[in-house]
Amino acid sequence: MITVSTEYIAQKIKEAIDRISCEVEPSCRAALKKAWEEESNPTAKFALGVMNDNIDLAAAENRPVCQDTGMVVVFVRVGKDVILTGRLLQDAIDCAVKDAYVALRKSVLDPVTRINTGTNAPAIVHTSYVEGENVEIEVMLKGFGSENMSQIRLLNPAQGLEEAKRLIVDSVKIAASNPCPPVILGVGLGGTLEKAALMSKHALFRQIGSNNPDPQLDALEKELLGKINELGIGAQGFGGNVSALGVFIESYPTHISSLPVAINVLCHCSRAVKIVIDGRKEGTVCNL
Amino acid sequence: MQSVIELSLPLTKESMKDLRAGDMVKLSGDMLVFRDAGHKRLYQSIIDGHQAFDYKGETIYFMGPCPARANEALGSAGPTTSCRMDKYTPFMLDGGLAAQIGKGKRSSECIDAFKRNGAVYFAAIGGAGAVYSKCIEKAQVLCFEDLGTEAVRRITVKDFPVVVAVDSLGNCIYKD
DSSP states (O other), X not given: OEEEEHHHHHHHHHHHHHHHTTSOXXXXXXXXXXXXXXXXXXXXXXXXXXXXXXXXXXXHHTOOSSSOOOEXXXXXXXXXXXXXXXXXXXXXXXXXXXXXGGGSOXXXXXXXXXXXXXXXXXXXXXXXXXXXXXXXXXXXXXXXXXXXXXXXXXXXXXXXXXXXXXXXHHHHHHHTTTTOSSEEEEEEEESOHHHHHXXXXXXXXXXXXXXXXXXXXXXHHHHHHHHHHTSOXXXXXXXXXXXXXXXXXXXXXXXXXXXXEEEEEEOSXXXXXXXXXXXXXXXXXXXX | OOOEEEEESSOOHHHHTTOOTTOEEEEEEEEEEOOHHXXXXXXXXXXXXXXXXXXXXXEEXXXXXXXXXXXXXXXXXXXXXXXXXXXXXXXXHHTTOOEEEEBSOOOHHHHHHHHHTTOEEEEEOTTXXXXXXXXXXXXXXXXXXXXXXXXXXXXXXXXXXXXXXXOTTXXXXXXX
């Protein structure tokens, strides 16, 4: 049996927050440079120039790329041969968030009183169990200019996939300049209300330019990206030919009565990373 | 490539009258900074009959910064979404506010108010927190310090890049 301490997981998450608050995910960074090269609208090109300068400056000088350093969203997949030791995972992660956010903006508050927690904790933690001896951790700093533009609908099966496509394209149109386009869309198709929402969040961890392993979903992603870029929203909503950098879909079987569609909007600077803790190397191997 | 217009703060109706939606501008001088909670509390103070601070002739930047690090006046400091402040905007423009800086579309009531008052709404580049931090030379908390990142601040900026989003004729850069 292998044990991994939650303190070790928390330490890895703290290091991840320190880095990704200042360094945009590499495939996203490359996509924005390409967008600047391809943009023909002068105002959008001006905006993309500032956005790219900002990303370079933030990385070079270790400054937060955006003042909205977000809520911390963590997906933890624990190998079924691993036992987590130490304090509760949520508590350990919240402690990492508190430490990391001393130098970052604390944006988290009570929804009723609107009183700030003062630490940016708690984090949003999703845990699941998978095969193997590793602990896989995905960390995202999610800003809310974009989160607020997200949508979820439970469509009538008679409306079908065509309505789902219309909804996805329209969500970018409605969001327009608010989520700091060019946006990245995570889509959850199927499942239940909460499953669709969860998939839409998790889809945002895909690398820009990566193909969906499911050929049908891959074709759908490319069709939607094309349609969204025809909207002409452009960088910052100033008009132009790059309105989205990627559309990523996760799907799950659903009920005969419904077609759940969740759309999670991400801004142009993805702050996300995946860490794999190799239980055999970094954990403690013991006989239990 | 269009040229960039350089403007000094405070802005006047005269200095804003020739700006047109889509113009790229660099601002230098003093502005006020506050966002959702600051607006709510200011508005309440006016309703209660003891206005917390004056904003006549000022330019307000909708922003909540990261903490300052060594050698910084403020940490990362990009704009937040302006439409959440739409509720307060016509009232404040009618009360002499010169201009606003944020990101994203405004309501038709706001656009009418910019036009009626010869005022301008500038879009800063959303997400460009590090670039804007570098433009800020001085920052001090003016009031509502307990609001943390949402406190009201006065900042001094140099060459602060923005785009005219709504001009004094009511033209808007964003399409419907």
